[in-house]
Amino acid sequence: MAQIETIESQKTSIGKTVRTEEMIINMGPQHPSTHGVLRLELVVDGEIVVEVIPHIGYLHRCFEKHAESMANYQQVIPYCDRLDYISSMSMDWAYAMAVEKMLGIKIPERVEYIRVVMAELQRIASHLIALGTYGLDVGAFTPFLYCFRDRERILDLFEMTCGARLLYNYIWVGGVSHDLPPGFVEKARDFCRYFRPSLKEINDLLTYNKIFIERTADVGILPADVAINYACSGPMLRASGVNFDLRRDDPYSVYDRLDWEVQIGKGDVGTVGDCWDRYMVRVREMEQSAAIIEQALEQLPSGDVSAAIPKRIRPPVCDVYVRSESPRGEIGFYVVSDGTGSPFRVKARSPAFVNLSVLPEICKGYMIADLVAIVGSVDIVLGEVDR
Amino acid sequence: MEELLRSFFDIDILVFAVIAIVPLLWVLPYALFAVWLERKVAAHMQDRLGPMRVGGWHGWAQTIADILKLIQKEDIVPTLADKKLHFLAPLVVFIGSYAAFAALPFSSAYVGSHVNVGVFYILAVSSLAVVGLLMAGWASNNKWSLFGAMRSVAQIISYEIPTALAILCVVVIAGTLDLQEINRMQTGWFWEWFVFKKFPFVFVAFIIFFVSSLAETNRTPFDIPEAESELVAGYHTEYTGMKFALFFLAEYGNMFLVSAVASSLFLGGWNSPFGDFMSGPIWGVFWFLSKGMFFVFVQIWLRWTLPRLRVDQLMHVSWKVLTPWSFVCLLAIGFWTVLGG
Amino acid sequence: MAKYFKDIFTSIWTVLVGMKITFLHLFTPAVTIQYPDVKPKLPERARNRLYVNIDDCIGCDQCSNACPVDCIEIETVKSLPTDDLGTTSTGQKKRLWVTKFDIDIAKCCYCGLCVPPCPTECIKMTEVYEFSEYDRYNLIYNFSALTAEQVGEVRAKQAAYEKEQAAKKAAAVKPAPAAQPRPQQQSPGSKKS
Numbered sequence: 001m002a003q004i005e006t007i008e009s010q011k012t013s014i015g016k017t018v019r020t021e022e023m024i025i026n027m028g029p030q031h032p033s034t035h036g037v038l039r040l041e042l043v044v045d046g047e048i049v050v051e052v053i054p055h056i057g058y059l060h061r062c063f064e065k066h067a068e069s070m071a072n073y074q075q076v077i078p079y080c081d082r083l084d085y086i087s088s089m090s091m092d093w094a095y096a097m098a099v100e101k102m103l104g105i106k107i108p109e110r111v112e113y114i115r116v117v118m119a120e121l122q123r124i125a126s127h128l129i130a131l132g133t134y135g136l137d138v139g140a141f142t143p144f145l146y147c148f149r150d151r152e153r154i155l156d157l158f159e160m161t162c163g164a165r166l167l168y169n170y171i172w173v174g175g176v177s178h179d180l181p182p183g184f185v186e187k188a189r190d191f192c193r194y195f196r197p198s199l200k201e202i203n204d205l206l207t208y209n210k211i212f213i214e215r216t217a218d219v220g221i222l223p224a225d226v227a228i229n230y231a232c233s234g235p236m237l238r239a240s241g242v243n244f245d246l247r248r249d250d251p252y253s254v255y256d257r258l259d260w261e262v263q264i265g266k267g268d269v270g271t272v273g274d275c276w277d278r279y280m281v282r283v284r285e286m287e288q289s290a291a292i293i294e295q296a297l298e299q300l301p302s303g304d305v306s307a308a309i310p311k312r313i314r315p316p317v318c319d320v321y322v323r324s325e326s327p328r329g330e331i332g333f334y335v336v337s338d339g340t341g342s343p344f345r346v347k348a349r350s351p352a353f354v355n356l357s358v359l360p361e362i363c364k365g366y367m368i369a370d371l372v373a374i375v376g377s378v379d380i381v382l383g384e385v386d387r
Numbered sequence: 388m389e390e391l392l393r394s395f396f397d398i399d400i401l402v403f404a405v406i407a408i409v410p411l412l413w414v415l416p417y418a419l420f421a422v423w424l425e426r427k428v429a430a431h432m433q434d435r436l437g438p439m440r441v442g443g444w445h446g447w448a449q450t451i452a453d454i455l456k457l458i459q460k461e462d463i464v465p466t467l468a469d470k471k472l473h474f475l476a477p478l479v480v481f482i483g484s485y486a487a488f489a490a491l492p493f494s495s496a497y498v499g500s501h502v503n504v505g506v507f508y509i510l511a512v513s514s515l516a517v518v519g520l521l522m523a524g525w526a527s528n529n530k531w532s533l534f535g536a537m538r539s540v541a542q543i544i545s546y547e548i549p550t551a552l553a554i555l556c557v558v559v560i561a562g563t564l565d566l567q568e569i570n571r572m573q574t575g576w577f578w579e580w581f582v583f584k585k586f587p588f589v590f591v592a593f594i595i596f597f598v599s600s601l602a603e604t605n606r607t608p609f610d611i612p613e614a615e616s617e618l619v620a621g622y623h624t625e626y627t628g629m630k631f632a633l634f635f636l637a638e639y640g641n642m643f644l645v646s647a648v649a650s651s652l653f654l655g656g657w658n659s660p661f662g663d664f665m666s667g668p669i670w671g672v673f674w675f676l677s678k679g680m681f682f683v684f685v686q687i688w689l690r691w692t693l694p695r696l697r698v699d700q701l702m703h704v705s706w707k708v709l710t711p712w713s714f715v716c717l718l719a720i721g722f723w724t725v726l727g728g
Numbered sequence: 729m730a731k732y733f734k735d736i737f738t739s740i741w742t743v744l745v746g747m748k749i750t751f752l753h754l755f756t757p758a759v760t761i762q763y764p765d766v767k768p769k770l771p772e773r774a775r776n777r778l779y780v781n782i783d784d785c786i787g788c789d790q791c792s793n794a795c796p797v798d799c800i801e802i803e804t805v806k807s808l809p810t811d812d813l814g815t816t817s818t819g820q821k822k823r824l825w826v827t828k829f830d831i832d833i834a835k836c837c838y839c840g841l842c843v844p845p846c847p848t849e850c851i852k853m854t855e856v857y858e859f860s861e862y863d864r865y866n867l868i869y870n871f872s873a874l875t876a877e878q879v880g881e882v883r884a885k886q887a888a889y890e891k892e893q894a895a896k897k898a899a900a901v902k903p904a905p906a907a908q909p910r911p912q913q914q915s916p917g918s919k920k921s
Contacts (some may be wrong), residue, residue, distance in 0.1 A: 025530050047534075047698060056677070075796035078839035139607060139695030142750060145433035149759050162840075163775035163853065169839040177840070178773060205749050210739040211608055212694045368534070369611070369697040432750045435760045693748045708736060 022050055027371075029058050029175060035133065035288040035375065036382030038356075048320060050383045052363045054356060059386040067346035072098050073313040075174055076346060080333075081167040083348055084384035089115075089122035090326035091384075093172040095346070097252060098322040098333040099173045100313035102226035110303035111175045114217055116296045117188065118158075118170065124195070125154045127282045127289075130379045134279060135206050137376040138215045143206040150198050174309035185297050189284050192290045199286060207283060216279060216372055217270030220362045220374035224273065233351050234329025235281045238353070239265035240273035246325040258295050260288045275377040282379070311347040314341050321349075328352050328379055348387055352380040391496075398675045410488035410499055413676075418452040424475035425687045433693050443600045465528050468625065477633035479519030484640040487512045491647050492567045494632070494657045494671030505566035505673035506554055509648060510547070513603070516637065517543045520612065523634075525627035535624075538698050539605060541610030545705040546602035547607075552713035553596035555587060556720050557581055569655035577660035582653040585723050588716045593653045595713045597682070600645035604638060607690040611698055646682030647675065654678055667676075706719065775840045776857040778831055781814050781872040784816040784850035789826035791842035791851050800842065801836035804827035805882050816848045827879045829871040834864060 022045045029037040037058035043051040063083060067076045080095045083087040095113055100107065124134040132147030155165045160181050162170040170177050206212055222232070227240040237244060245262040247255040265277030315337040323332035329351025336345040355378050363371055392402045427445065430437025442448025456576055487509045489499035502508055502626060503670065517540055524536020561569045573580050582593050602609040627697060650656055656678070657671030665674075696704065747829050761768065769774075785802035804824040807813055813822035842851050874882070 023530065070796060071793065072865045075794070075841065078796050078837050078841070079838075135694065139610070140693060141429070142433050142691050145435065149434055152759070159774060160771045161773070163771070163773040164838065164840075167838070169841065177844075181771075181773070201749060205746050206694070208742055209694065209746055210735070211696055213701050215694060215697055283899075318629060367699065428754070431754045431758070434753060434756060434758055436758045436762070439762060688747060688750065689743075692750045693743060707732075 013044050047367045058228045059382045063387040072341050079170050084381045087122045087126040087327045088168050089156045094116045094324040095333045096171050096173045099336045101320050109301045109302045111305050113296050113300045121154050123289045124286050125151050125328045134376040148201050154165050172185045175305050179305045213269050216275035219370045220275045222273040222362050231354050236355050239277040239281045260292050275373050278377040350384040352384045391717050404512050413448040418636050421639045422450045428687050429691045457632040463627045467528045469526040472522045476523035477630040480632050481515045483515030483636040484637040494668050496668035503565045506564045513672050532624050535612045546599040549709035549713045553592040556592040556707040563684050573655040575660045588719045593718045595709050604641040608693040608695050647679040648677035744752045770855040775838050775853040779854045782852040782871045782873045784848040787826045790845035794841045794845050799832045800829045804841050805886050818848045824880045831869045834867040
């Protein structure tokens with residue numbers, strides 16, 4: 001369904017003489033499909049959205065202030081977990097990399113590979129939630145449960161390794177908290193083998209379903225230049241056709257030794273940069289992540305994972321910004337140290353916050369049902385948006 | 388059935404009261420069963436188990452417990468709501484759904500009210516529910532409910548046209564609007580059923596009827612009026628307790644109604660598919676109910692498989708796909724009947 | 729025009745494909761378990777409720793310092809040189825009475841940062857996750873093994889001992905100036921810059 005260009009062109013001659021009013025309607029903060037406590041103030045003309053004004057801050061928990069009051073750098077990591085609670089490994093990793101850069105320590109190879117495996121497993125888990133809840137938003141209830149069933153297996157892997165299922169506190173500055181338990185490599189390989197047919201099933205049920213395509217193709221088109229101007233990142237940017245992935249273009253850890261394809265939106269059904277493209281980029285990224293995990297497990301060296309964990313973290317007076325590719329986009333931490341053991345300032349550049357800022361731009365002229373689809377395709381997590 | 392009752396007592400009002408109560412005796416236990424069935428089917432399709440505790444075996448008493456809970460709930464009416472409309476809306480919706488049961492032939496011996504415009508009566512009365520929905524949406528004093536009500540009205544009114552045209556296809560073949568007569572004409576083996584006559588036109592009409600009946604009952608993929616993820620619960624957001632239960636009852640009653648009409652018109656109603664084997668007035672009830680339940684199961688199956696259509700796409704499907712195709716079928720069947728005899 | 733027919737065909741086809749998948753799933757076994765009749769076996773490293781083996785605690789405060797949400801409160805009292813508090817299971821001699829060891833499990837964020845620093849490995853994360861309480865104050869776990877009287881006792885003993893030591897020190901310092909007159913000197917560093 002094409003975007004309706006202007007409201008005026010729609011009105012018939014009768015319509016022009018009948019006075020209609022725009023309605024201001026409030027969506028959220030408690031709403032089944034705003035993915036958390038997000039308040040969207042909509043100005044609608046009938047069913048068509050004229051303007052969207054997002055109001056955030058309902059989940060603000062003063063992460064940055066807490067980080068300043070922590071006694072040491074390691075204590076900030078449980079707080080980083082809770083930023084984007086759906087992909088905690090990625091949050092931990094970006095922060096740990098920032099502090100490691102300040103300290104200038106070299107991470108053992110085994111630790112790097114373990115971190116890559118964990119981050120890619122986390123990417124699959126996070127995208128499964130994105131797909132499942134997106135299906136819920138457009139009314140398909142069943143794929144949600146299939147996605148969660150698969151996610152359970154990943155969470156079991158995580159629980160085996162570090163003891164927690166959602167907020168891991170696993171990636172520490174200088175290493176990881178526990179080495180991989182015996183049997184992990186086998187189970188992870190089993191999971192990758194199990195996952196591919198399962199993904200095909202979800203694709204058959206939802207992705208290529210004509211009704212789903214009708215709901216998401218040509219909806220919420222984000223042109224590439226708008227995406228770049230608004231600093232979008234991650235699958236939102238790649239779905240608009242921009243071939244940019246931090247893991248390949250600004251490589252960190254051992255990603256330069258792994259081989260995978262960066263997925264970009266091609267406009268298979270509909271236009272490049274519509275909701276279906278964003279959804280499909282995530283689906284394809286999951287497959288690529290499974291391939292990365294298998295390669296990393298093969299190349300996994302042996303070693304001691306706690307060798308480089310410093311006893312005392314006291315970085316020199318400096319500031320550093322490190323970014324990495326979380327499932328939602330570019331997560332960056334700007335850490336300022338004043339020479340003591342406690343951070344002076346930790347700022348989190350959250351991908352969902354920046355991606356959300358493009359919402360008023362791409363929602364104009366669509367219907368409320370489309371708005372739900374567009375918000376779902378941005379894949380926000382309010383913990384990260386509000387910090 | 389009337390003769391049987393008159394042989395017991397010859398008082399008019401009592402006979403008619405008994406005849407009128409019979410569909411209620413079916414609808415209420417059926418609704419309890421259908422809600423349970425929906426939850427179990429949904430659960431098993433999603434690799435989980437559904438209700439398991441209440442009542443012992445697979446939680447069969449879950450709905451009974453739910454109804455008891457709903458009866459006890461506080462009846463909350465929003466302060467600025469239109470009280471009279473708020474009270475009447477669930478009643479109107481339920482009446483619109485239940486009154487149509489009067490013309491359904493449960494077996495060769497029982498039909499609630501033997502009118503010779505049976506099909507027309509069913510179509511007309513079930514449209515009454517639209518008024519009820521609009522009342523519910525407006526009286527809730529809630530913008531989102533109003534949205535749901537508006538969408539629902541547009542949807543139901545648009546989909547009545549393909550429904551009526553598909554029914555007309557059968558009426559042209561049968562030559563009568565009387566549902567009991569239409570059933571009598573399909574006696575015999577299953578190839579006598581109307582859906583196999585004048586193939587493929589009646590089959591296409593059957594598909595069209597089934598799809599538009601999904602829209603009539605607000606089931607996915609046409610459940611925009613109650614789209615949970617957009618409108619919380621659409622037009623019945625502000626309803627609690629027994630009134631909410633009435634809406635639910637009306638929805639499940641409607642589901643059975645359209646399934647029963649589909650099976651009566653197209654699939655032989657109370658006729659056995661094996662000719663004389665397993666046929667008779669009592670067997671008729673069995674066949675009628677099981678065909679109806681089969682279509683209820685298909686409706687449940689579709690709900691848990693498909694995403695929902697957006698409002699304008701729904702209109703597109705109705706006006707640009709279902710209506711033209713049902714016209715084509717009607718024309719073809721009309722010509723075939725007149726020319727072929 | 730062709731698109732119209734193609735759309736109708738794709739719709740019907742994909743709907744049927746979807747229906748087939750859900751229908752087949754009706755016959756696959758459920759992946760859920762009937763909790764609380766059946767409970768899953770948690771892995772070895774599962775991080776749930778904290779437990780402190782107070783017999784092994786030497787009162788070093790490492791866990792309390794490591795906690796990011798300050799849910800552990802420890803108070804210790806120095807023991808007298810004559811007291812024998814025993815040794816921990818790892819062989820260390822205990823020198824501090826642990827008079828208060830409170831963990832507010834409602835504040836705990838289950839990060840596990842308190843476990844590695846403990847020198848005697850007495851604080852552990854167990855696999856217990858069913859510990860809801862009706863009263864929130866029951867979620868403050870008191871691990872200290874000393875009763876209130878015992879706490880009073882050791883405090884009193886410690887206070888008395890310190891007083892004694894201070895008096896001894898004062899007595900040891902006093903006689904010296906009386907024995908020898910010392911020349912008045914400005915001790916170096918008495919003026920602080």
